[in-house]
Amino acid sequence: MAVMTRATDTEADDFMQLRPLLFSLAYRMTGSVADSEDILSEAYLRLRRAQQRCTPIDSLRTYLSAVVTRLSIDHLRSARIRRESYFGTWLPEPLVDATESEFNRVELADSLSMAFLVLLETLTPAERAAFLLHDVFEYDYPGIAVIVDKTESNCRQLVTRARRQIATRRPRFDAAKQQRDELARRFFAAVESGDMKPLIQMLSADVVAYGDGGGRGPSLPRPINGRDKVVRLLTAISEAIRQFDLHLEHAHVNGQPGALMKDEQGRLLNVFELDIFDGTVQVVRSVVNPDKLQHLAPLIGPDHPLRRGGPRVLPNRARTDPISRNPED
CATH class of the missing domain: 1.20.140.160 (PhyR, sigma-like (SL) domain)
Known part of the structure; x- marks a missing residue:
């Protein structure tokens, strides 16, 4: 007792x-x-x-x-x-x-x-x-x-x-943490540089992208499915990085490989997380909703174009990207 x-x-x-x-x-x-x-x-x-x-x-x-x-x-x-x-x-x-x-x-x-x-x-x-x-x-x-x-x-x-x-439906991840981190490093380097050719080879054929903006930034109303559509989305993100002088900082997000997108002053715009299995990126997740990021770092303010304009403010070449239209089109 x-x-x-x-x-x-x-x-x-x-x-x-x-x-x-x-x-x-x-x-x-x-x-x-x-x-x-x-x-x-x-x-x-x-x-x-x-x-x-x-x-x-x-x-x-x-x-x-x-x-x-x-x-x-x-x-x-x-x-x-x-x-x-x-x-x-x-x-x-x-x-x-x-x-x-x-x-x-x-x-x-x-x-x-x-x-x-x-x-x-x-x-x-x-x-x-x-x-x-x-x-x-x-x-x-x-x-x-x-x-x-x-x-x-x-x-x-x-x-x-x-x-x-x-x-x-329980998620599966590659067991080797070092290999996951190395693939993520190359993935985010490609996104940051705009070199899409190596990035395409890192994506699974049925890769899915999710974006949580809560209506307060670039948002995806529905998931984007398939390598071609996800590549177009990542191309738009890459162009936004260079147009607005942003950069990606590698991090572990919820225990998985990820990155933080910040400006030159270190202010945070969004957070990425990757699901990596069988040596390829299976899922890309992006959290942009500022209500969900304020515990991490100072945030890029609401007057920034990528905050102020919501999902439609992207570089010109991205206007035909799923992020600015119906992602299923």
């Missing part, structure tokens, strides 16, 4: 030690850095109130995981309505060069990818919570039952349904 103790100031200090775990859980639940920070702040306040009431806490880790999970579930239920009316493709807020020690585990790094987080959007909030707690964070079913306030049997059913839902 577990020994029950009262929350103490020491346990409140331990919140900071648990913070990386709690943030990892909240972020994988919500896909939002800002919302995860808000959830952690509320969790800390609830811990302090529990201390003041001398509430018995068996395990601080379990207690805080439960608070963060339940707050995240509440957030997801309200966020679904907003995401249904979101302009174009919704992508998670990017995490750049995450250094948490847990990311050394391959399965945790892959579960941080944008591809995986988008896939989790197909689950109900309860399924998402149970699946993450069990398959990613390795909680046992009795612990999950306490956290999500359901029976162990219900938790097993939630995890089983979640696994079935994502099994056939």
